[in-house]
Amino acid sequence: MSDETPEPVKRLFFALNCPPEQRKAIAQWRSALQSRNGRPVPAENFHLTLLFLGAVGVAQIAEICTAAAKVRVPGVALRVALDRLDVWRRAGVLVLAPEQAPPELLRLVYALEQAMLPFGFEETPKEFRPHLTLMRDYRAPVPESATPPGFFLRADRFALFESHKGRYRALAEWPLVPA
Template sequence: MSDETREPFKRLFFALNCAPEQRRAIAQWRAALGLNIGRPVPAENFHLTLLFLGTVGMAQIAGVCKAAANIRTSGVPLTVVLDRLDVWRRSGVLLLAPAQAAPELLRLVYALEQAMLPFGFEDTHREFRPHLTLMRDYRAPVPESATPPEFYLRADRFSLFESHKGRYIALAEWPLVAS
């Protein structure tokens, strides 16, 4: 085994975090759906993934952070309207998504994709489909809701998260708004 294959690594992704009050509101709304199938995502893990990097060697993390810090943003907070309940059947996920993705969100994702190109991450070539995962192992149609979803995820920063044993840990964050 070479030194490269033994290098410690982390599973990383960039995301917009949910504020605690947003998490509570979404979790309450999900509970009102009365679902008894699938595994609920813990409310503390609610986020909107911008770019999944996958397995990243520890030696690359400082470079990833430096590249993210150099991204030029619009200078205004992002608001993502999560107003559509959907199921991704192949991956067995129940999720909230925007009916229409905000142009500022798409620009941020594109900037992240471009900034990460030099690192050669294989998982960064997926089509971006903004969403917030509510349930995993969900194998049923889209449930009916007495109250249609209408959540406003407001973000003034984006973060680099590590996925570790079912928890998401913010490793670094960058402002979307100049201070």
């Protein structure tokens, strides 16, 4: 028997946070869909994931933050249109996604992926598909909407979040526009 206790880990991801007034507007729009399917994501958890890291040893967090701080940022606040309602069947989620992802967003994600390579989180990074998850365990067609989604997620910073018991908490954040 080994006396070593397993290293504590946290489930981490990089994301753009959704501002409170926007969360409220999206949540109201979602409730107007009157979908009886799936579990609604709490509005306070609305975000746009940039890069999912998964289980990370607590000891590595400081190094990850140092690497993230060196990422080349767009130099402008991001404005991501969330103008398409979609169902991702395999994941079982109802999402808001952009019809067209802004190039600055794609460059930021690529820079983050490159910065995280030395940590060896994921051998094969998944194709980045920007989205905001509205419902989980969703097993129905795309619901009809009286008003099409016309949201813009505005972000002037990106953050490293911890997912713990269904709650998301920002551990650190970095400006997208250098001071």
